[in-house]
Every structure is written in structure tokens, then in C-alpha cells.
Amino acid sequence: MGKPLGNAEIFILNPQGHPVPLGSIGELCIGGPGVARGYLNNHTLNGEKFIPHPTTPEKHIYKTGDLARFLSDGNVEFLGRNDQQVKIMGYRIEPSEIEDRLNRYAHIKEACVIAAQDHTGHTYLKACLVAHDEINLDDLRQDLSASLPVHMVPSRYALLENMPRLVSGKIDRKALLEIVEVDEQSNKIAATPPTTKTEKILLEAWQHVFGRTDIGIHHDYFELGGDSIRAIQLLSQLYKSDLSIQIKDLFDNPSVAKLAPFITQDHFVEEDDITGEALLGPIQRRFFEKFSTNPNWFNHALLLRAHERLDVTAMEQAVQVLVQQHDAFRLKFHQSPDKKWHQEFCETTNGFKLQTVQLDRKRDENRQILRQANQAHTGLDLTNGPLAKAIILHGAKQDHILLVVHHLIIDGVSWRILLEDLTQAYHNIRAKQPINLPRKTHSLKHWGNALAQYAQSNELKQEVPYWQRIRQTDVCPFPVEIHHRTTACAMWKVAA
Template sequence: MHVLDEGMYPLPDGAIGEIAIGGGTLALGYLDNEQATKERFVTLPALGGARVYRTGDRGYRDLRGLLHFLGRQDNQIKLRGHRIELEEIEVAASAELGGRSCAVVLYDDPDTGPALTGFVGGGDPLDGSALHDALARRLPAVFLPARWIALDTVPSLVGGKPDRTALTRLAADTPREQSPRATGTEQVFTGPGQALLAEGWQEVLGHDRFTPASHFFQVGGHSLVAAQLAAWLEPRIGFRPPLRKLFQHPVLADQARVLTEGPA
């Protein structure tokens, strides 16, 4: 068993890479599938010309020599320069929700751009804002889905894994919740703090479909947009608010309140 980097070189203990299998009992390849055989069964000069099978699984070997499985490489996506393991988000969300079935996909929204969309099965009501706040204490900001959609049952493949193709279609077919502004009802932002944040949100999000009770990450915000908001605010309030503060207080009214307290 080997753990390899992207260049097919062996990694030291503790480093995460692709798991490969070698040895005398290794198969010759896939039956009647030359392309798959060429991609998965490879000869590696870095291993002295040994022939191995690339499993497509990610893992690492600990200092005791034990091999740890971390999930499939095809469930790892890249978003705004960050590599994200979808299963890591799903496991954390399921733990927060008492074991409910969870799945996450990357959906390229035509209005707001690429972002993570999460799904929760079980049919029970879901507080997406509370789940976001709980995950913010466990995961990096870029790992946080922009929205969560409650389903009776999460679509799955024969083997029990989430059907990400079907989920991506669901993300496209499920409209974002409409705020009073989106439906034509004028919303009043009270105080200079809320008015300033509303102006900033509209600038970086590119729309005004939000209210004082709106959640930044549920109306199109993500980590890069939050950084743009912080930069936009700096010359207007005299300091650049830490991204941590914006993530911890994603509701517009709460952001206005904490920003009026000054730098922390």
C-alpha cells in the first residue's frame, strides 16, 4: 500500500494523498476496458518501476504505519483556490443534526456564481442559519454551504452514496427564499449602521434582495465576497473588520450592531 502525491511520488507518514495498491497479486487490468486500465494501473519510476493500482481514495499513513481512509478523490472539489472535501462537510453537518442524512454539492448559480449547496434528509424542519453557525465553529469559512435545502430523502446511488448529479439538478430547480425586497415590499433599515451595511451588501452581492434579518451566506455571500465587504467598509468606518467577525455575525442587523462597537 502506498500514499502518493499528485506527481505519483510516495509521501511521508502523515501526508495526505491518493492510496495505491501494489504487489504480486495485482490484477492485469479491467476486462475489455483499455482506457480505464491505462488510467488506473500505472508503472511508477519513483517506486523502482513497480506497477500499482490507483484506487482514487484519499488517505494517509500515521506514525505507527496504520493507513487511514479519508474518502474519495472525486468528492474533492476546488472552490476559490481551496480544495474542499465534501464528505468532511457532510459528516460535520450530520453530527450537528443528530445523525440526519446530509449531502453537499458544488452548484454554479447563474446569478451568484459557484457555491456549495447542502441537503438534509429526514423531512423534519431545518434551521439553516443555526446549522451554518454551528458549522462555522467546526469548519473553515470556505467549507460552509451558502444554503441548506431540506428533503424528505436525500437521493442516493445503489451503493448508498449521495447522487450528486441529481442533487445538483435539485439545487438548480430550488429557488432561493424570496425576501420582502425581492417581492416588492420596501424594507426599512434602521439606523446608520444598517443603512451602511445594506449599501455594502448591495455593492458586493450585486443585488438588494435582502432585509435586516437576512443571512449573508444565504443571499449569495461567500468567503471572497466577505473579504470584498470588509475592504469596502474599511474607508467608511475607519478600520477593516476581521473576517472572523463577519462570519460569526452573518445576519445584517447583527453585523451592523457589532461594527458600531468598533474594532475588536
């Protein structure tokens, strides 16, 4: 996990609340100004999670529920969870909150929510229910969706006569992982095959995304564990067949049979080489407003461990394929005399090419890799390039590849696409096969122009009165621990 930030405190405590020795396992606790005051209207949970500071009792620290230990170099190593809190789609979730909601239903006698994983490693919420009588799961899911955020709505359900219990009387949560889920029971019935070419292509895309072949055209997307991330993966698969869908249509029609009529043929073909100036997007403009001091250093990075020695020549060619496939790697940024930032697409690679480094076998490899990563981060240049670096690190026993990309041209979802394309191109080149990548879609330049047009559209202008009313609404100040002079008044106007 690394080391704590400068204004944060990290404690690793034993069950009695005392610090554990170096290298020993304990619960990770966090202190500092980033810690909240507590859970709203949940005094019981506050008492469990927010405890007195070990050296300054008037302050408090937060018990994360993570198991960790300090290493000799000061880094913290994450070792798993010690409570029932789970992380789904990047959100920390207390299953007890969902269980409380489920137990309010008259048909449900007892509920237990756990985090489970499918065979692809995808984590999902599973609700295990003991019911008084028959439950309509579709109605239950809709009711939960109306009162809980989407990441807290269980995607799979299991119906039991009684909860399995330990000798202590507590629910045996590990045993619940083995309980067959409702949708799995239905999947044992022969899956309904597709009846049209569109259904066939769509069903193949679903099977690829979910990593299952026992899916039919009537299986429910959400019951299979579908979410917004998998929706993007589904779009990517359909693009390969020149087809497209709207995410809204998928969520409103969550089966192949229902969704097939909404599939459209995508006739758009992007130009091979995008060049010239492009409009900055809203997020890009916001970036330059906030990060004017050192805009070159705001990067994403990944370190990948290779299962075998890498073919440097093949990887060099694969990186060049990425540049051709993703025009953002050819971007550069500059400031005009009026201090406004602009972006344009270069005709060349803008300095993004593969580098190789031979690590010294006599020195600590981890420290060498960290040093190379730090150098790569400082080596990005918005004006002169490059905006990305790819480095093969040859170690004594295995190779790594380090990828560092400026956040202006990549985000979390883009990484998955980038890695898929890099892997596919690399394997195609090594096998001396034609490079088989999805066709290029709308460019960043096209997207920027579309956003600018939408910003001036009548459709968007019709929303202005709504936001003006919001802006003029009087609201009570949000309670804070540090009172700034801007919050001294009893009421204020919401900022635009």
C-alpha cells in the same frame, strides 16, 4: 496548466490505469517526492486515490480527479473534474468528509454535499439534507464550525423529503443543483429595507458584493455565501463612503441590522505622496533571508484578454493613475554595507510605465506572448526598478495586456484591487470623466511602522510565555519517508 516541474511526474491515465495517447482525455495523476503517503486513518480513500506507479510499482502516484490531456508541445490542458472532489477558497475538499459529519446528527437521515455556483460565478458548498424532523440550521452550522475548518462548512442548505436518484440508485447530484435552498426560499419574502443611513450604505455594499438586490437587513452573511474574500471586498466598498468595520465584528454579527452599530467613521487621510525610507515588514525580511540568490525574480503575472481593441493613450494614463494611487509601485530596495536590505519610496514612477508590442501575424501568437512574458519577468530590478511591467500585446484579432509585478509589492488579494482600479481609471479616461477611485488608505510605510510598534507592545509581550511553553514542549517526530540526520532522535524540541 503548463508543464510539470523538474522533480514531478505527470501521467494521464484511462479508467483502466493505462496512459492515454497524445491529445486524448484522461485523469491527471501526479508522482514524485511531493506526493503524500496517503490520507490519515482513511484506508478506503487511500486505495482510491493513491495507486501504484505505472513503471515502478513500489512507488505510488496520486489520482487528482482532474480531467486533462497532453498537447503537442508538451503542455497539459485542464478540462474539469471527474469525481466529487471540489476546490473552495483554494482548498481541495472531499464532500464525503462533510457528509460523514452531517450523517452523525440524529435529526439527519441522509446528507449530500455538492459544489454550486451563484450567478456571479462564486463557488460555494451546498448541503442537501433529508431529515427525520425539524432542523435548526443555525445550531447545525455552529456545530459544524466547531469540528470542521471554515472552508468545509456549507454556506447554503436545502431540505428535501427524499434524495433524487439515478436509475443506478446513486444520488443524482446534478438534480440537487436545481433544488431551491433554504435561504433562497426566505429571500422570496420581501427583504426588510434599511431604517438608518448607515444601514442603507451597508446594505448597498452587501448588494454590490453579492451581486443581488433582494437582500434585506436581516439576511445572514454566511447564508448568502459570504467568506473571508468577500469580507475584504465589503471593506473596500465601505472605504468609498469613509466607513470601516472590523472583520471580527462582521463574523460575530452577520447581518446588516446587527452589524450597523459597529460601523465607524474613518477619518484617516493618507498623505498624497509617501517618500523616504520605510521599515521592511516581517514577510519582506523573510523574503530576503530565503531568496538571496536571485531576489529580482519572484513575481506574479496576469495575462488579460481584451474584448475590444485597447486605447493605448487611455491605458498609459490609467497606468500612471495606478502609480499615484498605489505607492508601492514607487518602491526600490537596496543593500547596505552590512548586507541588510532596505526599502524607500521614490518620488518618480521608478520605471513602471506602459509598453506596447505588435505581434507578428505570420508567427504563432501564443509563443510570442510567452516570450514577451519571460522577458518581462527577467526585466524586474529591485534596486534600479522597475518592480512592475505593463505591456499591451497587439495581436491579429485581439489585444492582450500583460501585467508582471514583483511579489514584494503584491499578493493575491491586491490583484483584485489593482485590476478594479485599472479598469475604472481606463473607462473614466476613455469617457472623459473624472477618475473615480476609492480614496487612498494607510500606506505600506504606515503599516510597517504600526507593525514595529505592535511588536514592542505590552499586549504582544504578554503572549511570550505561551510561545515559550510551546517551544519547550516535547513532541514525537513527524513521520517522514526520507530520514534526515536532524530527525534521528526519538524526541526533539519544537523550533521557535
